[in-house]
Amino acid sequence: MKGNVRKIAIFGATSAMARGAARRFASEKAEFVLVARSAEKLDAVKADLLAFGAARAETVLCDLSDVAAQAAALDAVWNALGEVDAVLVAYGSLPDQKACEADTALAMREFANNGSSAIALCNEIGKRLEAQGRGCLAVISSVAADRGRESNYLYGSAKAALATFVDGMAVRLSKKGIRVIDVKPGLVSSPMTAHLKQGPLFASSDKVGAGIAKAIADGKTEGTLYLPGIWALIMFVVRHVPYFVFKKTRF
Amino acid sequence: MTVCSWGKYPKVEAAAVQHLAWRHEKIDFDPATSFLAHGMGRSYGDSCLNEGGTLLMTRGLDRFVSFDPETGDLRVEAGVTLEEILRFALPRGYFLPASPGTCHVTVGGAIANDVHGKNHHVAGTFGCVTDEFTLLRSSGEILRCSRTENAGLFRATIGGLGLTGLILDAKIRLRRVRGPFLNVKTIQFGSLREFLQLSKELGTKYEYSVSWVDGTAHGAQLGRGLFMAGNHSDLTVEERKEPFVPKLVFPCEAPEWLLNRATIRAFNELYWRKTVGRAVEGVQHYVPFFYPLDAIENWNRMYGKRGFFQYQCVLPFGDGEEACAELLRRISAYGKGTFLSVLKTFGDVESPGMLSFPRKGITLALDFANEGKETLDFLSMLDGVVAEAGGALYPAKDARMDEAMFARSCPRLAEFVKYKDPLFSSSLWRRLGEPNFGKGA
Ligand SMILES: Cc1cc2nc3c(=O)[nH]c(=O)nc-3n(C[C@H](O)[C@H](O)[C@H](O)COP(=O)(O)OP(=O)(O)OC[C@H]3O[C@@H](n4cnc5c(N)ncnc54)[C@H](O)[C@@H]3O)c2cc1C
Ligand SMILES: NC(=O)c1ccc[n+]([C@@H]2O[C@H](COP(=O)([O-])OP(=O)(O)OC[C@H]3O[C@@H](n4cnc5c(N)ncnc54)[C@H](OP(=O)(O)O)[C@@H]3O)[C@@H](O)[C@H]2O)c1
Numbered sequence: 001m002k003g004n005v006r007k008i009a010i011f012g013a014t015s016a017m018a019r020g021a022a023r024r025f026a027s028e029k030a031e032f033v034l035v036a037r038s039a040e041k042l043d044a045v046k047a048d049l050l051a052f053g054a055a056r057a058e059t060v061l062c063d064l065s066d067v068a069a070q071a072a073a074l075d076a077v078w079n080a081l082g083e084v085d086a087v088l089v090a091y092g093s094l095p096d097q098k099a100c101e102a103d104t105a106l107a108m109r110e111f112a113n114n115g116s117s118a119i120a121l122c123n124e125i126g127k128r129l130e131a132q133g134r135g136c137l138a139v140i141s142s143v144a145a146d147r148g149r150e151s152n153y154l155y156g157s158a159k160a161a162l163a164t165f166v167d168g169m170a171v172r173l174s175k176k177g178i179r180v181i182d183v184k185p186g187l188v189s190s191p192m193t194a195h196l197k198q199g200p201l202f203a204s205s206d207k208v209g210a211g212i213a214k215a216i217a218d219g220k221t222e223g224t225l226y227l228p229g230i231w232a233l234i235m236f237v238v239r240h241v242p243y244f245v246f247k248k249t250r251f
Numbered sequence: 252m253t254v255c256s257w258g259k260y261p262k263v264e265a266a267a268v269q270h271l272a273w274r275h276e277k278i279d280f281d282p283a284t285s286f287l288a289h290g291m292g293r294s295y296g297d298s299c300l301n302e303g304g305t306l307l308m309t310r311g312l313d314r315f316v317s318f319d320p321e322t323g324d325l326r327v328e329a330g331v332t333l334e335e336i337l338r339f340a341l342p343r344g345y346f347l348p349a350s351p352g353t354c355h356v357t358v359g360g361a362i363a364n365d366v367h368g369k370n371h372h373v374a375g376t377f378g379c380v381t382d383e384f385t386l387l388r389s390s391g392e393i394l395r396c397s398r399t400e401n402a403g404l405f406r407a408t409i410g411g412l413g414l415t416g417l418i419l420d421a422k423i424r425l426r427r428v429r430g431p432f433l434n435v436k437t438i439q440f441g442s443l444r445e446f447l448q449l450s451k452e453l454g455t456k457y458e459y460s461v462s463w464v465d466g467t468a469h470g471a472q473l474g475r476g477l478f479m480a481g482n483h484s485d486l487t488v489e490e491r492k493e494p495f496v497p498k499l500v501f502p503c504e505a506p507e508w509l510l511n512r513a514t515i516r517a518f519n520e521l522y523w524r525k526t527v528g529r530a531v532e533g534v535q536h537y538v539p540f541f542y543p544l545d546a547i548e549n550w551n552r553m554y555g556k557r558g559f560f561q562y563q564c565v566l567p568f569g570d571g572e573e574a575c576a577e578l579l580r581r582i583s584a585y586g587k588g589t590f591l592s593v594l595k596t597f598g599d600v601e602s603p604g605m606l607s608f609p610r611k612g613i614t615l616a617l618d619f620a621n622e623g624k625e626t627l628d629f630l631s632m633l634d635g636v637v638a639e640a641g642g643a644l645y646p647a648k649d650a651r652m653d654e655a656m657f658a659r660s661c662p663r664l665a666e667f668v669k670y671k672d673p674l675f676s677s678s679l680w681r682r683l684g685e686p687n688f689g690k691g692a
Pocket of ligand 1: 257287288289290291292293294295298299309329330350351352353355356357358359360361362363364365366367368411412413414416417418419544647677
């Protein structure tokens with residue numbers, strides 16, 4: 001099923017969700033270029049994918065919040081793979097909302113990491129896919145993009161910027177035969193959320209990763225994708241709850 | 252943070268819970284506190300708990316490190332579960348070489364308790380199929396341990412109850428199979444003697460065997476049960492459509508009145524009748540064969556808020572056989588055992604582990620709802636029978652044995668403490684008096 005996706009680039013490849021997706025393609029002997037900012041973590045992920053059967057896994061070290069540094073990483077990817085079948089942009093960070101309220105510089109750094117730097121990256125990836133004339137781009141934003149919550153609205157606003165950008169790009173590139181997917185995961189167990197109490201709504205990063213892989217491989221999904229699917233319903237409600245009610249919920 | 256094990260007894264406060272995600276992560280081993288790894292918490296008692304100390308949650312160490320498709324040698328991080336290994340291995344023509352009755356356990360936990368499965372009489376324990384692991388000590392040292400390198404620590408860590416440090420990753424040898432199915436035979440037996448006879452006769456013919464024994468039967472029916480044996484089948488998934496495996500969830504903690512003599516007896520009676528006629532044969536998927544209880548998520552909630560005890564002992568062949576019958580008599584007279592009581596014979600494949608529980612003989616495992624002092628007194632009385640017969644208890648399932656019983660169960664304790672990590676400890680270890688044999692603190 002995933003046999004037509006052979007060459008894959010992952011930005012933020014040390015993400016647990018990204019690894020969940022990548023394993024599905026690794027089992028089908030895909031080739032990878034893995035981009036992230038920690039060499040030790042990259043090595044661990046590379047070993048994992050090779051164990052799962054990846055034909056090849058190269059690593060590229062890059063702090064993706066540094067927009068100026070992205071070009072070199074992009075070159076490294078395309079040089080290594082030639083044409084790329086699928087790109088996954090998975091990096092992100094969940095900041096301490098309270099700390100962001102107190103420290104505007106921190107807030108802006110976090111906004112850049114989750115929002116503007118990812119927009120810059122996607123813009124460049126879009127150009128390269130357009131030049132190839134084919135391929136699929138999946139970008140992980142979040143359900144947090146859908147409404148500002150007291151507990152994480154800095155993060156949410158950055159993801160909202162990213163999600164809106166990706167949605168628009170999806171429409172534009174769809175006409176050129178390129179699929180762009182805005183992945184909105186709900187609550188997912190991963191290192192990012194390990195410190196939170198894991199209620200019944202939490203899905204495993206492996207399962208959500210599998211959902212991302214499936215969407216990339218199916219040859220038709222584009223636009224917004226909630227994962228697990230139940231979040232489409234939950235967020236429909238959350239978006240439509242009037243403010244005076246929303247204010248009182250702990251959601 | 253409140254933490255408990257699968258038995259939901261005891262429930263203790265850990266001072267800190269640290270979620271590990273990467274092997275290379277530095278852990279700040281503050282000598283003012285104590286540390287203990289915690290995997291899936293599928294132990295029953297307090298061996299995976301550390302009241303007042305730090306728990307190192309290993310589940311995030313869930314990466315595969317290497318796999319050789321030719322030999323089946325697999326290296327994984329210690330938080331990888333046996334379920335994840337099975338899902339990986341089966342499509343590649345391999346299977347776990349040893350597995351307990353649930354696949355929701357981590358590799359680290361499987362080593363630290365040196366778990367056994369239905370093939371113990373052939374393959375030995377999980378430690379027997381583990382070739383190597385790396386161990387992080389509180390000194391910050393990372394040591395490679397195998398039968399030839401740091402061999403003492405290797406043997407101390409297998410079955411070492413997490414007290415020798417943090418296992419980071421391990422290499423095990425997978426076993427080849429063609430598909431996920433087993434040829435299974437179920438045979439009724441009417442007594443303990445018949446059970447032993449069957450174990451002897453079929454042990455050489457079947458790679459896997461386990462028996463259910465009716466913990467409520469008495470008189471002439473005492474010791475009746477079902478002997479279940481299996482071998483891997485050559486059938487592949489394509490040759491046989493995989494049957495649908497329903498997943499049930501035990502929704503909430505059950506009220507205390509649910510478990511009473513009548514319901515337990517009825518359940519056992521039904522289970523006994525499951526086998527119509529003396530013996531049935533058939534093909535079964537590996538999930539219901541190996542992991543029947545995993546089909547009901549959170550089945551431990553059945554025992555309600557106060558939790559339950561699992562009692563697992565091993566008794567030597569010969570003298571131990573009468574003791575086993577005596578245990579069954581007392582349990583049925585007590586009348587409050589247990590839905591699933593399990594009997595199995597351990598073979599003589601010896602584990603490298605110093606504190607490993609499995610040893611040649613008959614092992615009996617059953618659950619008892621926690622009803623406070625009454626239950627504790629009853630279990631202490633069973634200890635007396637086990638001790639008298641030269642038997643041992645399984646620390647991984649214990650929340651209440653005394654120091655003397657622990658010493659009996661682990662005859663190589665004095666050798667073990669030389670390898671214990673000074674900053675690692677557990678609620679179990681402190682309950683059992685932190686034996687140090689004059690080694691100093
Ligand atoms: C339904 C059911 C059936 C079972 N059947 C069997 C059976 O047939 N045979 C059998 O032997 N057992 C059986 N068990 C018990 C279970 O297999 C063991 O308790 C197992 O060790 C649990 O693994 P865990 O990952 O949950 O570890 P935990 O319970 O979290 O921890 C167990 C021990 O391992 C240590 N540990 C965990 N990870 C590490 C690490 N990385 N480094 C160092 N130490 C570590 C902990 O400190 C602790 O001492 C069963 C349990 C259940 C719930
Ligand atoms: N977990 C959830 O509940 C949830 C829900 C909705 C959306 N998301 C989003 O899903 C994505 C994946 O998250 P996850 O759950 O898989 O968590 P994760 O395992 O913590 O993954 C996030 C990864 O992004 C990397 N990263 C962060 N900033 C980077 C940068 N500037 N350059 C390079 N790499 C960077 C991190 O690397 P380092 O470890 O080196 O920092 C980390 O490996 C993220 O975008 C997250 O925002 C998560």
